[in-house]
Amino acid sequence: MPTExxxxxxxxxxxxxxAIPYVNAVPHIGFALEVAQADALARFYRQQxxxxxxxxxxDENSIKNVQAAExxxxxxxxxxxxxxxxxxxxxxxxxxxxxxxxxxSADQRHRRGVERLWKACFERGDIYKRAYSGLYCTxxxxxxxxxxxxxxxxxxxxTKPELIEEENWFFRLSRYxxxxxxxxxxxxxxxxxxxxxxxxxxxxxxxxxxxxxSRSAARARGWGIPVPGDPEQVIYVWFDALGNYITALGYGSxxxxxxxxxxxxxxxxxxxxxxxxxxxxxxxGPPCYFLPVCPCRHEFLSTAMSPxxxxx
Ligand SMILES: [Zn+2]
Numbered sequence: 001m002p003t004e005x006x007x008x009x010x011x012x013x014x015x016x017x018x019a020i021p022y023v024n025a026v027p028h029i030g031f032a033l034e035v036a037q038a039d040a041l042a043r044f045y046r047q048q049x050x051x052x053x054x055x056x057x058x059d060e061n062s063i064k065n066v067q068a069a070e071x072x073x074x075x076x077x078x079x080x081x082x083x084x085x086x087x088x089x090x091x092x093x094x095x096x097x098x099x100x101x102x103x104x105s106a107d108q109r110h111r112r113g114v115e116r117l118w119k120a121c122f123e124r125g126d127i128y129k130r131a132y133s134g135l136y137c138t139x140x141x142x143x144x145x146x147x148x149x150x151x152x153x154x155x156x157x158x159t160k161p162e163l164i165e166e167e168n169w170f171f172r173l174s175r176y177x178x179x180x181x182x183x184x185x186x187x188x189x190x191x192x193x194x195x196x197x198x199x200x201x202x203x204x205x206x207x208x209x210x211x212x213x214s215r216s217a218a219r220a221r222g223w224g225i226p227v228p229g230d231p232e233q234v235i236y237v238w239f240d241a242l243g244n245y246i247t248a249l250g251y252g253s254x255x256x257x258x259x260x261x262x263x264x265x266x267x268x269x270x271x272x273x274x275x276x277x278x279x280x281x282x283x284x285g286p287p288c289y290f291l292p293v294c295p296c297r298h299e300f301l302s303t304a305m306s307p308x309x310x311x312x
Contacts, residue, residue, distance in 0.1 A: 113247030
């Protein structure tokens with residue numbers, strides 16, 4: 001990672017994010033490690049003179065939260081409210097220097113951004129609906145291929161997945177196979193350490209398949225962000241949650257559209273928004289929410305590629 005000092009007016013910055021944990025339970029000690037490491041990195045860059053934005057949050061639109069609320073005899077809203085407050089309280093008890101904490105079920109800025117992201121993908125032909133049947137593990141919130149199961153059971157939970165048949169919306173990931181390979185091979189997007197880069201490349205070499213990005217609203221028990229134009233479906237929690245890294249920067253909001261605002265230069269006073277140069281603020285190219293470092297060179301640095309599943 002580059003550590004050279006920025007010169008002149010601070011328009012270069014570092015955007016650091018933590019994973020956003022499920023809030024189906026209170027924080028465990030393992031999560032403290034991640035946030036403390038992210039905080040140390042943020043403080044390091046600040047000391048070097050960089051403008052830094054350290055972003056954290058809570059991943060709330062998950063069926064696991066619905067199940068935990070049922071067990072606890074609470075409404076889902078109350079459960080996520082209570083647990084998200086415990087995660088946010090780490091800021092004080094661990095003396096963390098978060099600049100922002102986004103809640104994916106409660107913050108309207110997140111919902112607006114995710115809806116906009118969905119529509120943007122839809123308009124580009126990246127999203128389509130089809131019938132689907134698959135083996136679904138509720139614990140993982142994902143479908144499995146039979147060959148990936150361990151003696152017919154989820155390799156992580158040891159439980160037998162349910163056979164589920166329904167119509168889902170799919171993201172056309174197969175379309176981006178070459179684009180993604182090029183980004184990683186040519187070094188436009190960096191993944192560190194090398195072992196992880198190789199893992200991603202090998203995953204691409206095996207061929208990328210389109211994947212389901214919605215769930216029936218009935219199966220999600222009405223919890224989640226409804227699919228724009230299709231209220232029978234809610235947006236799959238991973239598609240929704242990963243969007244937090246850009247919705248937190250204002251993607252989808254009318255007045256603070258940092259990523260697609262057509263090149264507005266941040267004012268010097270507005271030090272809480274990510275510093276990006278005017279030419280790099282357009283949100284073009286493949287959807288960058290899949291990537292740890294954005295190909296459109298927003299100078300994002302992420303400490304994690306995906307929301308943490310640490311609180312299961
Ligand atoms: Zn599982």
